[in-house]
Amino acid sequence: MCGLMPGCVRTRRVRALIVLLMFSGCAHRVTLTVHQDGRVEGRGVDVKYPVHGEQVWAGYATKKWLPEVRFDSAERTTLRLKLEVPDGWTSAGTFDVSEPTPPFLFAWAAGRFTRTELEADGHVFVALNGSQEVLLKTAAMARFLRERTGLELPVRTYTQVFVHGEAAQEAVGMALIGEAALNDADAEWVFIHELAHQWFGVSLKCLDFDDFWLNEGFATFFVGAWLEQLRGRDAYEAEVARWKSRAEKVQGALSLAPPGLPRPHTPDSKLQPRGITYSKGALFLHSLRRELGEATFWSVMRNYVTTNAGRDVTSGDFRLALEKVTGRSWTEDFAKRVYSP
Ligand SMILES: [Zn+2]
Numbered sequence: 290m291c292g293l294m295p296g297c298v299r300t301r302r303v304r305a306l307i308v309l310l311m312f313s314g315c316a317h318r319v320t321l322t323v324h325q326d327g328r329v330e331g332r333g334v335d336v337k338y339p340v341h342g343e344q345v346w347a348g349y350a351t352k353k354w355l356p357e358v359r360f361d362s363a364e365r366t367t368l369r370l371k372l373e374v375p376d377g378w379t380s381a382g383t384f385d386v387s388e389p390t391p392p393f394l395f396a397w398a399a400g401r402f403t404r405t406e407l408e409a410d411g412h413v414f415v416a417l418n419g420s421q422e423v424l425l426k427t428a429a430m431a432r433f434l435r436e437r438t439g440l441e442l443p444v445r446t447y448t449q450v451f452v453h454g455e456a457a458q459e460a461v462g463m464a465l466i467g468e469a470a471l472n473d474a475d476a477e478w479v480f481i482h483e484l485a486h487q488w489f490g491v492s493l494k495c496l497d498f499d500d501f502w503l504n505e506g507f508a509t510f511f512v513g514a515w516l517e518q519l520r521g522r523d524a525y526e527a528e529v530a531r532w533k534s535r536a537e538k539v540q541g542a543l544s545l546a547p548p549g550l551p552r553p554h555t556p557d558s559k560l561q562p563r564g565i566t567y568s569k570g571a572l573f574l575h576s577l578r579r580e581l582g583e584a585t586f587w588s589v590m591r592n593y594v595t596t597n598a599g600r601d602v603t604s605g606d607f608r609l610a611l612e613k614v615t616g617r618s619w620t621e622d623f624a625k626r627v628y629s630p
Pocket of ligand 1: 508
């Protein structure tokens, strides 16, 4: 078991030490052989994936091909993944993940893809079945995220795999995206949303799904922020209206996250509705932006991201960033707005 044990965690330093100690047995080396008919074999693995055209891919649910790793959002493991693919096929994947990472951020894809590459700002942007145009846009988005968060794109190479059918899934250094997005002006969101997860998810890792809004609420908020920069204030307000209507559709009273800093992880925490993690999370950031004004809000964002890069985070870490920048307590605000429905 590689997760943190409840009750063991007192300070961030102790927590980091526990992760290191417990982590020693959690490195995984996996070789998978992908066949043309979608069959995937490996040590203890013999499963069949759907074949979309001549493409096979897997993201998020690692249980099928990585059965030795417990599928828990609080789990942390490294991965060395090798894919053996049919002649003429290209592959992409989370081949070398050296930072302890939640397994839902592992993915791979194999198939007859064309590969396009762009070097920009010290990073390599790769598209499988994409184009230079897509890569230029992605590089501009990465620049925008860097400016707003104060943190460079946390991976050296970022690969977008454009697949037949539906997909919108982030992973370490990559994303699986449905190819329809390539020709749809309204699909701008999926590029920035999945890219934002390299900051919110891959670098700053929510402790478990109970604080998943720190991944999804931030990625959703950055869709609005990017569209505002690209198309103006009305585009941002249209996103805010979308978040409001989605949040209102959620039945029952739900809070954004449980309190505590640090707090023990919730074993097998379950995903909350998207109306909460994505929409209510983004709305909370929007309301802070309105209250604090541009300069202070983005200063909080930069403080939160640069202070917590490479770490596990809970809502309490975001509160600390707010307190550091504004010089006042946010305990009562969080009790009402984050920890209560
Ligand atoms: Zn997302």
